[in-house]
Structures are given as C-alpha cells and as structure tokens.
Amino acid sequence: MSRCNRCQAKSVRPEKDPKAPVHIRDPIHGESSPLPGLSTAHRGVGRGGDAAFRTGNTTAIYIGNTKSCIAGYGGSEDLDTSYKLCIPSWVAFTDNGTLFGQAALKHAAVSPGTAVSGFKRVMGLGLSGWMDDLVGRIHNAVVKREMELVPYKLFRSQYGTPGIQIQTEGGDTRDFHTEEVAGILMSKLKQMAEAHLGREIENALLTAPVQFTRNQKHSLMAHARWEGGFSATRSVGEYVAAAAAYGLHEKRRHGKEAQLGGADLTGTGRVVDHFVELIKEKHHRDIRQDESALRKLWAACEIAKKALSHREDAVVKAESLLDDGLDFFARPTRAKFEELNRDLLARAVGTVQQAVTWPAPPEQWESRKESVDEIILVGGSVRIPKIAQFFRDYFHGREPVVEEEAVIRGAAHLSRREYADFTLQCDDYYSDYFGC
Numbered sequence: 001m002s003r004c005n006r007c008q009a010k011s012v013r014p015e016k017d018p019k020a021p022v023h024i025r026d027p028i029h030g031e032s033s034p035l036p037g038l039s040t041a042h043r044g045v046g047r048g049g050d051a052a053f054r055t056g057n058t059t060a061i062y063i064g065n066t067k068s069c070i071a072g073y074g075g076s077e078d079l080d081t082s083y084k085l086c087i088p089s090w091v092a093f094t095d096n097g098t099l100f101g102q103a104a105l106k107h108a109a110v111s112p113g114t115a116v117s118g119f120k121r122v123m124g125l126g127l128s129g130w131m132d133d134l135v136g137r138i139h140n141a142v143v144k145r146e147m148e149l150v151p152y153k154l155f156r157s158q159y160g161t162p163g164i165q166i167q168t169e170g171g172d173t174r175d176f177h178t179e180e181v182a183g184i185l186m187s188k189l190k191q192m193a194e195a196h197l198g199r200e201i202e203n204a205l206l207t208a209p210v211q212f213t214r215n216q217k218h219s220l221m222a223h224a225r226w227e228g229g230f231s232a233t234r235s236v237g238e239y240v241a242a243a244a245a246y247g248l249h250e251k252r253r254h255g256k257e258a259q260l261g262g263a264d265l266t267g268t269g270r271v272v273d274h275f276v277e278l279i280k281e282k283h284h285r286d287i288r289q290d291e292s293a294l295r296k297l298w299a300a301c302e303i304a305k306k307a308l309s310h311r312e313d314a315v316v317k318a319e320s321l322l323d324d325g326l327d328f329f330a331r332p333t334r335a336k337f338e339e340l341n342r343d344l345l346a347r348a349v350g351t352v353q354q355a356v357t358w359p360a361p362p363e364q365w366e367s368r369k370e371s372v373d374e375i376i377l378v379g380g381s382v383r384i385p386k387i388a389q390f391f392r393d394y395f396h397g398r399e400p401v402v403e404e405e406a407v408i409r410g411a412a413h414l415s416r417r418e419y420a421d422f423t424l425q426c427d428d429y430y431s432d433y434f435g436c
Contacts, residue, residue: 050420053205056074059071060072060204060412061186061189061204061205061206061228061411062238062408065118067089068086068087068185069084069085069405070085070086070186070189071408071411072193072415084408085196086405088104088105089117090105090115091104093116093168094107094114112296113166114169116166116176119178120182120209123209124211164176180227184227184228190229203232204224204232205235205411206220206224206235206236207235207236207407207408209238210238212235235426236423236426240410241408241410245407246376246401248374270341271304271305271337271341274336274340275297279328300317308334312333312335314331315330315331375398375400377403
C-alpha cells in the first residue's frame with residue numbers, strides 16, 4: 001500500500017530543520033517517539049508567539065462531523081464586527097483540483113471514492129500495538145466500524161493512528177493523516193474568511209475534540225499551519241468554547257463521548273444498517289459487498305438525517321444502487337429514526353450524568369442537577385427533537401438552550417485579544433489540569 005510522500009518526509013527531516021519532529025517521552029506514543037506535526041518550531045507557538053494573539057488578527061475554527069466553521073471579529077472598518085462562515089465537512093480530490101463543502105458532497109455522489117467526510121470521528125484515535133490494551137481495543141472497535149461505512153479506506157499510519165486513503169479519478173491512491181485533511185479544510189475556510197474581510201488572517205484558535213491529548217492538539221495545530229496557512233495557532237477544548245458562548249468557560253466539567261456526532265446518527269449509526277437489511281430482504285442483494293453502493297447509501301442517509309431534524313419524514317434516494325442499475329428510494333420517518341438511535345441518544349444522557357454527578361454519592365445527585373447553571377446543547381445533532389426531550393426529562397422539565405453553533409461562537413469570543421491570557425493557559429503543558 002502506498003504512503004503519503006509528505007508524511008514520509010516529515011519523519012526523516014534533519015534535526016536542524018525547525019519542522020523536524022520532536023522526540024519526547026509520551027504515555028501514549030511511547031518513549032522517544034516522533035509525533036506527527038509536533039516540531040521544535042511548533043513548541044513555541046503557544047508561548048513565544050504570545051504577541052501574535054494580542055494583535056486582534058486571530059480567527060476561530062471549528063471542524064465538525066457534518067459542518068465546519070470559521071468565525072471571529074474585526075471587519076475592514078469596525079474591529080467589533082463579527083463574522084461567521086460555514087461549509088459542510090466534505091473534501092473531494094479531483095483531477096481538476098480540490099473541492100470543498102457542498103461541491104465536494106455533490107461530487108461524492110458521482111465519484112464516492114474521491115471524497116472524504118466524517119473524518120473527525122477517528123481523529124485522535126489510535127490503533128492497537130502502541131496504546132494501553134483496553135483503550136486500544138475500544139479504539140480499534142470504533143475504527144473497524146468506521147471502515148465498514150465511510151466513503152474512503154482507513155489504514156494504520158506509521159504513527160499508529162488511522163490514516164485515510166482515497167482513490168483518484170485516474171485510479172491511483174492518495175494517503176492522508178486525518179489532521180492533514182482537517183488542515184486542508186481549514187485552508188478553504190481561511191480563504192473564505194479573507195475574501196469576506198478583504199484582508200489576510202494570520203492566527204487561528206482551533207477547537208479540539210474532547211478525546212484529544214495534548215500532543216494530538218499540537219499535531220492538529222501544526223497541520224493548521226502547514227496545510228491551513230496560518231502563522232500561529234492555539235487550541236481550546238470544544239466544551240470550553242461552548243461554555244464561553246455563555247460566559248461559563250471558567251466553571252466547567254465535562255464527560256468524554258467522542259462518537260455521538262451528527263454523522264454517528266446516520267453513516268455510523270443504525271440508519272444505514274436498517275436500509276442495508278431492508279435491501280437484502282426485499283431485493284436479495286447485500287450491498288455491504290459493494291463499496292460504491294454502500295457509500296452512495298451513506299451519503300443519502302446523511303442528507304435524510306438533516307431533513308428529519310425539521311420534518312416528520314424525509315427521502316432516501318440512491319441512484320443505481322440496485323441490480324440492473326435501478327435506483328433505491330425510501331421515505332423514513334422521524335419516529336423510525338429515533339427508534340433506531342434510541343440507545344445512542346440515551347448514551348448522551350449517561351455522559352451528562354457522569355459529568356454532573358461524579359464523584360458525589362447517589363444521595364447528592366439530585367442536588368447536583370439543581371446546581372447546574374445552564375443546559376446547553378450544541379452541534380448539528382441538537383436539531384433532533386428527541387435529544388432535547390431526553391435532557392428535558394433528565395433535568396426534571398428544565399428547558400435546555402439549543403444552539404447548534406455555540407462552539408464556534410464561543411471560540412470566536414475567546415479569539416479576541418483580551419482573552420489571550422486565557423487561551424495561553426489552555427495551550428500550556430498543563431492544559432489538561434486547567435480543564436482546557
């Protein structure tokens with residue numbers, strides 16, 4: 001299997017090169033292990049580059065499972081003017097260049113092997129051989145599940161993390177790190193924002209997935225510079241950014257559940273499985289044996305999921321999915337969608353219960369619920385009515401604040417120059433201690 005020439009080059013750069021990988025002792029990657037993107041130049045980004053984040057020329061970036069955004073402050077005439085631009089989290093690699101967002105999503109229907117989406121779910125995960133046995137088994141199970149459904153191939157990279165392999169339209173293959181794809185998507189977001197503002201943007205505050213370790217955050221920040229084109233980068237946890245949207249970033253707790261993003265309720269959830277079995281029963285065809293057909297169904301379910309957030313039913317249509325080139329057509333209801341994903345929705349409540357009640361004894365759990373300042377539901381999945389109902393029931397009728405874009409709004413707030421000290425703390429070696 002071919003490997004990315006860029007990725008190979010990173011591992012053999014001479015020590016005098018400021019972008020050479022840093023060899024450090026790390027409990028996950030092992031002793032004296034080169035980390036992708038963690039370079040001698042990068043180690044100063046959050047510290048020596050303090051001045052960069054006090055200039056007011058910093059933007060915030062959020063890479064989501066289904067949608068990615070860039071936001072900040074500072075119009076061409078008024079520094080307090082805010083901006084926010086979003087596109088679907090899709091990237092497609094064609095013979096005529098790279099496509100992003102909606103254009104990449106449309107291209108996936110024609111040439112699914114060239115398109116990448118949903119990659120955030122495997123960012124920060126590792127494959128067995130270098131992780132603790134239990135964590136390794138859990139991550140392996142997640143990656144194995146992703147391999148069954150995502151519209152590209154996953155492989156074990158030289159760093160022990162999942163890599164992405166796509167097919168070019170000419171039949172060749174190209175390999176990427178997941179953080180590298182994120183960096184490529186950031187380059188488009190940066191281009192969009194600069195065109196909107198009429199000026200260049202130098203620095204970026206990235207929102208990091210909850211499962212990311214410090215070194216994985218540094219890898220993401222490095223690719224934001226290499227592929228994204230930013231001069232200096234910092235990161236802050238997504239849950240911190242969401243809290244900042246409501247001025248609560250100084251008082252927070254969190255529970256970790258990385259696999260409940262919007263796409264997990266379609267492409268990696270039960271909806272695709274449901275239709276695979278339906279096609280097998282009615283049409284006597286197992287499309288799991290046909291990668292192209294499975295990718296088409298995955299994309300169709302993604303579109304239907306978005307429609308079900310505000311409608312009682314939706315259309316799943318996949319062209320040339322059946323034998324003899326016939327199209328597949330179905331009309332799932334919201335009730336069916338909720339039934340298929342009921343246990344996944346319940347898992348979200350379990351994660352919240354852990355964050356709210358731990359480590360208090362059971363007799364104090366109810367008082368802990370009452371002490372919660374605000375219930376904020378963020379991300380694309382919050383548009384699903386059943387999710388809000390789950391949390392309404394858990395908190396005894398309290399109405400949650402439902403805001404899909406709280407993470408990027410809060411990150412934009414923290415990108416302002418007056419929060420440079422706070423984001424420095426989050427970018428520090430002890431960021432996990434500070435809860436960032």
